Amino acid sequence: RAALALLPLLPLLRPAGAVEPISVGLAIAGAAASALTGIISYPRLYCYFRECCLQRQDQRVAAVLQENLDKKLFGQHLVGKVVVKAVKGFLNNTNAKKPLALSLHGWTGTGKNFVSKIIAESIYKKGLQSKYVHQFVATLHFPHAHSINLYKDQLQSWIRGNVSICPRSLFIFDEMDKMHAGLIDSIKPFLDYYEFLDGVSYRQAIFIFLSNAGAEKITEVALDFWRNGRRREDIQLTEMQNALSVSVFNNKNSGFWHSTLIDRNLIDYFVPFLPLEYKHVKMCVRVEIESRGYVVDEDILTRIADEMTYFPREERIYSDKGCKTVDAKLDYYYD
Numbered sequence: 001r002a003a004l005a006l007l008p009l010l011p012l013l014r015p016a017g018a019v020e021p022i023s024v025g026l027a028i029a030g031a032a033a034s035a036l037t038g039i040i041s042y043p044r045l046y047c048y049f050r051e052c053c054l055q056r057q058d059q060r061v062a063a064v065l066q067e068n069l070d071k072k073l074f075g076q077h078l079v080g081k082v083v084v085k086a087v088k089g090f091l092n093n094t095n096a097k098k099p100l101a102l103s104l105h106g107w108t109g110t111g112k113n114f115v116s117k118i119i120a121e122s123i124y125k126k127g128l129q130s131k132y133v134h135q136f137v138a139t140l141h142f143p144h145a146h147s148i149n150l151y152k153d154q155l156q157s158w159i160r161g162n163v164s165i166c167p168r169s170l171f172i173f174d175e176m177d178k179m180h181a182g183l184i185d186s187i188k189p190f191l192d193y194y195e196f197l198d199g200v201s202y203r204q205a206i207f208i209f210l211s212n213a214g215a216e217k218i219t220e221v222a223l224d225f226w227r228n229g230r231r232r233e234d235i236q237l238t239e240m241q242n243a244l245s246v247s248v249f250n251n252k253n254s255g256f257w258h259s260t261l262i263d264r265n266l267i268d269y270f271v272p273f274l275p276l277e278y279k280h281v282k283m284c285v286r287v288e289i290e291s292r293g294y295v296v297d298e299d300i301l302t303r304i305a306d307e308m309t310y311f312p313r314e315e316r317i318y319s320d321k322g323c324k325t326v327d328a329k330l331d332y333y334y335d
Contacts, residue, residue, distance in 0.1 A: 053132055053166035054123065062088035065122035072118070072287065073111055074323075075280035077233050078240070079104075082271050083115060087122070090206070098193050099205040101266055103176075103256075105214040105244060106273025109322020112210045116172050119208065123170060132166045134158070138175035138255065145180050152186035159190055160200060167204040176211035179255030184209075191266040209267075213254035217247040218272045219318065226317060232274060240272040275318035281305045284323035285330070294334055304329045 065087060069080045083102070090100040104112040121127035128135065136142070142151045162169045173184070190202045221239060225232055248254050248270070249262045256262055276284075282305045289296050307329065310316035 051124065051126060051130060051132075054168040059092075061091055061122050065118065068118045068122065069115070073115065074283040075232070075276050076111055076115075076273055078235065078237050079111065079115060079271055079273060082237060082269055083119065086269050087119060087206075096203045098266070099191055099202050099207055101191055101207045101209070101261070101268050102271055103209040103211065103248070103267045103269070104271045104273060105211050105248065106218055107212060107215045107275055107318075107320070107322060109319065109324030110273035110276055111322070112273055113174065116174075116208050116210060119206075120170055120172070123168070123206075130170075132162070132168065133170045133172070134162060135172045135174065138173070138179040142179060142183060148180050148183055151180075151183055155183070155186055156190075159187060159202075159205075160198075163190075163202050163205050164200050167201060168206070170206045170208070172208045172210070173255075174210045176209045176255040177213040177251075177253055181252075181255065181257045181259075184255050185260050188260050188264070188266065191261060192264070209256075211248065211254060211256070213251045213256065214244045214247045214270075214272070215275075217243050219275050221272075222274050223312070223317075226315075232277075235274070237272075241270050244270045244272055276322045277317060278305060278308075278310065278319070281308055281319050281323060281326070284326050288326050288330055289334070292330070292334065300333050304333065 062084060066080075066084050069084065073080060086100065086102060090096060104115060106112060117128055120130065120133045124130035124132055127133070136155075142148075159169075159171065173179070176184070187207075189197055190205070191207060195201060195203070218240065221235060221243070222232060225235055245262055245267070248256045249258065251257060261267055282301060285301045285304050286296055289301065304326065308319045308321065308325070311318055311320050
């Protein structure tokens, strides 16, 4: 029955298979063959050839994560601090009481998907392509309101099956603001403080939720700082967290609307992504040009940043699409 319930998701999600032993296709006689088999069976060498659950050492994960965020993420001082601290602390905790749950909030183009990608790449070499990383997009995987009960069963089965294979599984839920209310609550038991559920422990898993919900509140705080002549870098997480969680909880257009995940304090961090300013857009353009191997043309760089639209209408401080359309605009200028 569980297998049949998963059928609608199978074309969209990578199936999670158990790790297969390496097949050594070498015709080596006697003792040599036995010796080689023993070497390949050694876990560290085995993981060199095949992807393993939690491929990098915990200390290395934090270093890679910090390095990538410092180099590639702009205008998000709160994100850099919170994400690195949260992930590093969780991976170093040998007795975690619950899975790590991060909820990333902000306007489109501010870096939510980008950061979830960096987290995945920091833990697994294959990043989002790893068989231990699982992405769900609300409008793709859960499109029909009348099928919500089916989706709940499928989601629970998928998470249970994959955590059974790899305790350090990573689950990313995109478009939470478009998810049907009540659906996400089906995974509440997996995020709670249980040591085991039906013989499976979820305490090493990581859950990341991405949403535009709460972006208005984040912009409101940022604008107040700007109008009062205060630096955005002085915005503290404490000034955002409570207001953000309440805003998301009471937003009827949010998948977290009156969610038990918030009500029971199962989300560890609400991470605010500030709207990006003109200078941050220029940074995005520069990095993208350099990543393509082109020499940076300052005239083109400025032209692309100027072509973006900004809000509020009077002040024109923040890019309404963040850095989302930078890639497409570069295609126009660099044929």
